[in-house]
Amino acid sequence: MVALMPSSRPPHPSHSTQTPSRTGRPxxxxxxxxxxxxxxxxxxxxxxxxxxxxxxxxxxxxxxxxxxxxxxxKSELVVDAVAVLFDELRLPDRGSLTADIQGVVLQFAALLDRPEAKTALMAVVAESTRDEALRERIRSAIVDRQKRLVLLGRERAQARGELPYEEDPAQAARNADLIFDVIAGAVVHRALVSAEPVDGDWAHTFSLLLVNGLTAGPAAATSPQT
Missing domain, CATH: 1.10.10.60 (Homeodomain-like)
Known part of the structure; x- marks a missing residue:
């Protein structure tokens, strides 16, 4: 292989001598x-x-x-640092509403099991009880951003015929808020307050209960989906 030696001659005036712009993030x-x-x-x-x-x-x-x-x-800083972790949550299409809920519940529980998430979430929630601005930051940086998962899951379920379409946008928004509160509240309580495992069995039973309702009875709680 022949190596090309750089020329010692200065560049021609017509040649650009600008340093290439830096690539990547600012x-x-x-x-x-x-x-x-x-x-x-x-x-x-x-x-x-x-x-x-x-x-x-x-x-x-x-x-x-x-x-x-x-x-x-530091409270605001910690909220933003943990919000990045919550943004990693995804909702791949698993073919049914029950399976979609089960999948995101297990993802959420795994996130809460991370030491930085567990430590931060409990601390900033406690701090927010005395700080309205911090409570609003938690709502905007974490809660409101993660409601995207509920909206996506509902759209898929409606397209599959598992859920009816809602004609009233205001009611649809209230329903989405309630669904998010039920899922997030149950998982946080189970994982961080009760310190009980959120495993496949629990996630499956919870998902069936949420989809079918209390009146469906225990018959719906079949073996976990894989």
Missing amino acids: RSVEAHAAILEATRAALVELGWSKLTMSDVASRARVAKTTLYRRWAN
Whole structure:
């Protein structure tokens, strides 16, 4: 193979000498991601009570003022750091409403089992009982963004003929809120409050109960779907 040696002659004036533009994410986006990652790492290592903005800044290799320009306090920072994890939740089409619910329940439970999510969620919810602004941030950064899963699941179920179409948009929105509250509330209580396993059996039985209702009776609780 013949190696081409670079010329020592200066470039012709007509040739561009501009440095190619940098590819990838802008520095501000990279710094933002690094801060959130450092926050999650600090939560695992230090826990909620010992985590400080200074520690996060040091881990992310940014100035502490950078953090305070974006987040007023560590509660807001932790909410955003955990919200990224919730954005990883997906709802692949498993062929039926029951199977779709079961799948997202198991995903949600696995997320809550992660040390950073478990530590952060319990802490910021407790803090939000005294802080309306923080409660609103939790609602907008986590709750409202994850309602997309309910809307997607409902659309699929309607297309399959498993659920009726709703003519009143306001009622449809209220129903979506209720479905989200039931699923999220049950899984959070089971996983974090009762500290009981959210396994395939539980997720399947819960999904059947949600789809069929209390009046369907125990006959609907068949063996878990694979």
